[in-house]
Amino acid sequence: MSTFFHDIAPIAYEGPESTNPMAFRHYNPDEMLMGKRMEDHLRFAVAYWHSFAWEGNDPFGGQTFERPWHPQDRMDTARLKADAAFEMFDILGQPYFCWHDADVRPEGDSFAESLKNFEEIVSYFEEKMSTRKIKLLWGTANMFSHRRWMSGASTNPDPDVFAYSAATVKTCMDATLRLGGENYVLWGGREGYETLLNTDLGRELDHMGRFLNMVVDYKHKIGFKGAILVEPKPQEPSKHQYDYDAATCIGFLRKYGLENEVKLNLEQGHAILAGHSFEHEIATATAEGMLGSIDMNRNDYQSGWDTDQFPNNTPEVALCYYHILKSGGFTTGGTNFDAKLRRQSLDAEDLIAAHVGGMDICARGLKAAAAMMEDGGLETALNTRYAGWDTPEAKTMLASDLDTIFTDVHNGKISPAPKSGRQEILENYVNRFV
Ligand code: XLS
Numbered sequence: 001m002s003t004f005f006h007d008i009a010p011i012a013y014e015g016p017e018s019t020n021p022m023a024f025r026h027y028n029p030d031e032m033l034m035g036k037r038m039e040d041h042l043r044f045a046v047a048y049w050h051s052f053a054w055e056g057n058d059p060f061g062g063q064t065f066e067r068p069w070h071p072q073d074r075m076d077t078a079r080l081k082a083d084a085a086f087e088m089f090d091i092l093g094q095p096y097f098c099w100h101d102a103d104v105r106p107e108g109d110s111f112a113e114s115l116k117n118f119e120e121i122v123s124y125f126e127e128k129m130s131t132r133k134i135k136l137l138w139g140t141a142n143m144f145s146h147r148r149w150m151s152g153a154s155t156n157p158d159p160d161v162f163a164y165s166a167a168t169v170k171t172c173m174d175a176t177l178r179l180g181g182e183n184y185v186l187w188g189g190r191e192g193y194e195t196l197l198n199t200d201l202g203r204e205l206d207h208m209g210r211f212l213n214m215v216v217d218y219k220h221k222i223g224f225k226g227a228i229l230v231e232p233k234p235q236e237p238s239k240h241q242y243d244y245d246a247a248t249c250i251g252f253l254r255k256y257g258l259e260n261e262v263k264l265n266l267e268q269g270h271a272i273l274a275g276h277s278f279e280h281e282i283a284t285a286t287a288e289g290m291l292g293s294i295d296m297n298r299n300d301y302q303s304g305w306d307t308d309q310f311p312n313n314t315p316e317v318a319l320c321y322y323h324i325l326k327s328g329g330f331t332t333g334g335t336n337f338d339a340k341l342r343r344q345s346l347d348a349e350d351l352i353a354a355h356v357g358g359m360d361i362c363a364r365g366l367k368a369a370a371a372m373m374e375d376g377g378l379e380t381a382l383n384t385r386y387a388g389w390d391t392p393e394a395k396t397m398l399a400s401d402l403d404t405i406f407t408d409v410h411n412g413k414i415s416p417a418p419k420s421g422r423q424e425i426l427e428n429y430v431n432r433f434v
């Protein structure tokens with residue numbers, strides 16, 4: 001038992017009129033939307049990474065948090081951290097959690113010792129999960145923090161690091177399988193470069209493609225039924241990361257024959273770093289049938305960093321869930337809070353409030369998205385805008401060639417008449433729901 005959350009009761013749904021900061025005003029797990037429970041639409045997961053492993057440091061300052069599970073380099077504090085994490089899961093009642101190996105176990109003096117520490121914690125998780133409903137959304141390996149990965153993991157110029165990475169991912173996939181995880185994630189934090197002066201980009205991409213093929217082969221070998229997901233991010237920590245954005249990842253997966261085996265884990269903040277909106281990244285992935293899961297942590301729009309804050313903007317969130325609902329909703333994926341407090345938010349209440357607020361914003365956005373889906377206004381507008389393409393003339397034209405099209409345009413049979421895109425009307429329409 002930890003005492004970190006001792007006086008915080010489980011969070012209840014009290015409805016939109018509630019003024020209780022420790023209550024849900026929108027997240028009502030059993031509420032039905034489009035024939036499905038809200039909990040089953042959103043599939044919330046709490047990430048160990050920022051909520052329990054991060055100590056409040058930023059590029060200009062060190063640790064600000066003092067938690068009962070610090071320092072994190074011992075097995076007894078790793079267990080205490082697990083106690084606190086599961087206490088928070090009980091308070092929030094979300095259905096899933098996620099981890100990196102390095103979040104949950106102390107690094108050992110050797111690979112074997114790190115693995116022994118990891119397996120002990122995985123057993124501890126198993127014990128805790130056996131008396132609760134909580135499930136694992138995904139597991140992943142941290143192959144970016146330790147100095148051995150400073151020049152990359154699978155893209156490292158040193159084959160020994162490729163091997164160490166392969167062995168590490170094997171252990172994390174084994175643990176994910178053991179805990180009944182529904183996905184396995186790979187985020188290439190240092191799979192990229194600092195300078196092209198010392199980087200053979202083509203060779204590194206080939207190694208990354210080979211690595212991911214090994215991961216997929218191993219998934220089938222061990223009978224892991226979950227999805228393998230890669231997580232796009234354009235830079236940070238590396239100057240340039242190969243998994244730049246959704247479109248780049250999809251091209252990479254096709255090149256290495258992985259498009260039917262691997263999907264995407266998209267993150268709001270990473271979309272912003274790539275110069276996109278989150279809505280764009282989700283729409284790109286769903287258009288290609290490649291959406292796996294989302295990390296619902298946002299950037300600060302002024303700072304330019306991947307600040308990983310909890311979501312707080314209903315209109316943005318609503319449009320993201322609109323695209324997710326339109327594509328049929330999550331299958332193996334969910335809404336993970338790979339999200340951070342601000343480093344001045346020292347208290348247990350801050351950590352709970354951050355998750356409560358994030359879950360509520362997502363629930364509110366989802367309700368707006370479901371209402372827009374049910375109303376059908378955006379779909380009707382889209383169908384009207386593209387209606388020309390449903391005509392037999394357009395279908396024949398599309399199947400013909402430049403010469404035939406030229407003749408029809410040249411003789412005046414085809415003559416474009418510009419039509420309004422109706423953007424303002426559509427923006428006003430969305431504002432009715434959010
Ligand atoms: C970092 C990433 C990371 C991944 C998992 O920016 O978002 O937390 O989600 O390795």
Ligand code: NI
Pocket residue numbers: 267269270306308338
């Ligand atoms: Ni991130």
Ligand code: NI
Pocket residue numbers: 187231267295338
């Ligand atoms: Ni992430």
